[in-house]
Amino acid sequence: MLASPSVDPARLPALLQAMPKAELHIHIEGSLEPELIFQLAERNGVRLPYASVEALRSAYAFSNLQSFLDIYYAGASVLLTEQDFYDMARAYLRRAVRDKVVRAEIFFDPQTHTARGVSMETVIRGLHRACEDAQREWGISAALILCFLRHLSEEDAFATLEQALPFQGQFIGVGLDSSELGHPPEKFERVFARCRALGLHRVAHAGEEGPPAYIWSALDALQVERIDHGVQALKDEALVARLARERVALTVCPLSNQKLCVFPDLAQHNLRALLDAGLCATVNSDDPAYFGGYINDNFLQVFAATGMTAAHAWQLASNSFEASFAPEADKRAWMARLESVFSDYSAL
Numbered sequence: 001m002l003a004s005p006s007v008d009p010a011r012l013p014a015l016l017q018a019m020p021k022a023e024l025h026i027h028i029e030g031s032l033e034p035e036l037i038f039q040l041a042e043r044n045g046v047r048l049p050y051a052s053v054e055a056l057r058s059a060y061a062f063s064n065l066q067s068f069l070d071i072y073y074a075g076a077s078v079l080l081t082e083q084d085f086y087d088m089a090r091a092y093l094r095r096a097v098r099d100k101v102v103r104a105e106i107f108f109d110p111q112t113h114t115a116r117g118v119s120m121e122t123v124i125r126g127l128h129r130a131c132e133d134a135q136r137e138w139g140i141s142a143a144l145i146l147c148f149l150r151h152l153s154e155e156d157a158f159a160t161l162e163q164a165l166p167f168q169g170q171f172i173g174v175g176l177d178s179s180e181l182g183h184p185p186e187k188f189e190r191v192f193a194r195c196r197a198l199g200l201h202r203v204a205h206a207g208e209e210g211p212p213a214y215i216w217s218a219l220d221a222l223q224v225e226r227i228d229h230g231v232q233a234l235k236d237e238a239l240v241a242r243l244a245r246e247r248v249a250l251t252v253c254p255l256s257n258q259k260l261c262v263f264p265d266l267a268q269h270n271l272r273a274l275l276d277a278g279l280c281a282t283v284n285s286d287d288p289a290y291f292g293g294y295i296n297d298n299f300l301q302v303f304a305a306t307g308m309t310a311a312h313a314w315q316l317a318s319n320s321f322e323a324s325f326a327p328e329a330d331k332r333a334w335m336a337r338l339e340s341v342f343s344d345y346s347a348l
C-alpha cells in the first residue's frame with residue numbers, strides 16, 4: 001500500500017478522475033436529469049408543472065433540504081413503468097462508469113412510488129435489471145439499498161419492508177433518508193431490528209442537518225454499519241473517537257452540503273478535517289442531477305476548494321472500498337487497480 005503517494009499537484013485533477021472508486025451514497029431518483037424527466041413525462045403522458053427543460057432546471061434553485069425534497073418528489077412523478085426505472089438507473093450507471101466508479105451502492109425510495117400506485121415489483125425489477133446489465137456490459141458492480149422515508153411512520157416502513165421481501169435477493173440493505181430534523185433515528189428502531197434479523201445491511205442519514213445525537217442513535221438504536229453524511233460528528237469529540245475506533249464510514253457529499261448550505265462554501269467543508277481525525281470518510285454525489293455534479297465533480301471541486309493532496313485522494317478511494325458491502329475479493333482487486341493508477345501518476 002502506498003502510504004504517501006507523491007504526485008505532481010498539476011496531475012491531481014486527472015488522477016482524481018482516473019482513480020477507481022466506490023460510490024456509496026447516491027439516490028437513484030436524484031440522478032433524474034431534467035431531460036430524462038421530460039422524456040419520461042412524454043412517454044407516459046404525464047403533465048409536468050414546468051413548460052420546458054430549462055424551466056425545470058431553473059426551479060432547482062432551492063435553498064434547504066425541504067425545498068429540495070419538494071421538487072425531488074415532483075420529478076419522481078414521471079416514473080411509472082419498469083422500463084422507466086431501468087432507464088433511470090442505466091443513465092446513472094453509464095455516467096458512473098465514465099467517472100471510474102467500479103462499485104455503486106444505490107439508494108432507492110420505494111414509498112415515493114408505491115404511494116402513487118406504482119408496485120414494489122415494478123420499482124425493484126427495473127432497477128435490478130439495470131444493475132445486472134451494467135455489470136455484464138460495463139463491468140461495474142452495482143447493488144441496491146432500499147431507503148425508508150423518515151418523515152413517514154414506522155408502520156409505513158414496516159409495510160414497505162413486507163412488500164419488498166419477495167424481492168429480498170435483489171437488494172442488499174436498508175437505509176433511512178428524507179427530512180432529518182424532527183425525525184430521529186430511534187423512530188425506526190423496531191423496523192431496523194427486523195431488517196437486521198433478516199440479514200440486511202443497514203445505513204442511515206444522520207448528522208447532515210441534524211445534531212451529533214442523531215448519529216449516536218443511528219449507531220445504538222438502529223445498529224447501522226455506515227452513516228450517510230455525518231459531517232456534524234466533528235462537533236462531538238467522544239463521537240469522533242468512537243467512529244474512528246469502530247471504523248464506521250461516513251458517506252460525505254460535498255456539493256450537496258454546499259447546495260443545501262450545510263457549510264457556507266466548499267472551502268469551509270470539513271472533509272479534510274474528518275480524514276485528519278482518522279475517520280473513514282468517503283466522497284459521494286447524493287442527488288447528482290440536483291446538486292450540481294456527479295462523483296468526479298465532487299472530488300474535483302472539493303479538492304480545488306480545500307487544497308487536499310494525492311494522499312487524501314488515496315485515502316478516500318481506499319476508504320470507499322473498505323466501507324462498501326462488496327465481497328472481500330472484489331475489494332482486493334479494486335485496491336490493486338488503485339495502486340496501479342497511483343503508480344502511473346507517481347512515475348514521472
Ligand SMILES: [Zn+2]
Pocket residue numbers: 025027177205228286287
Ligand atoms: Zn442522501
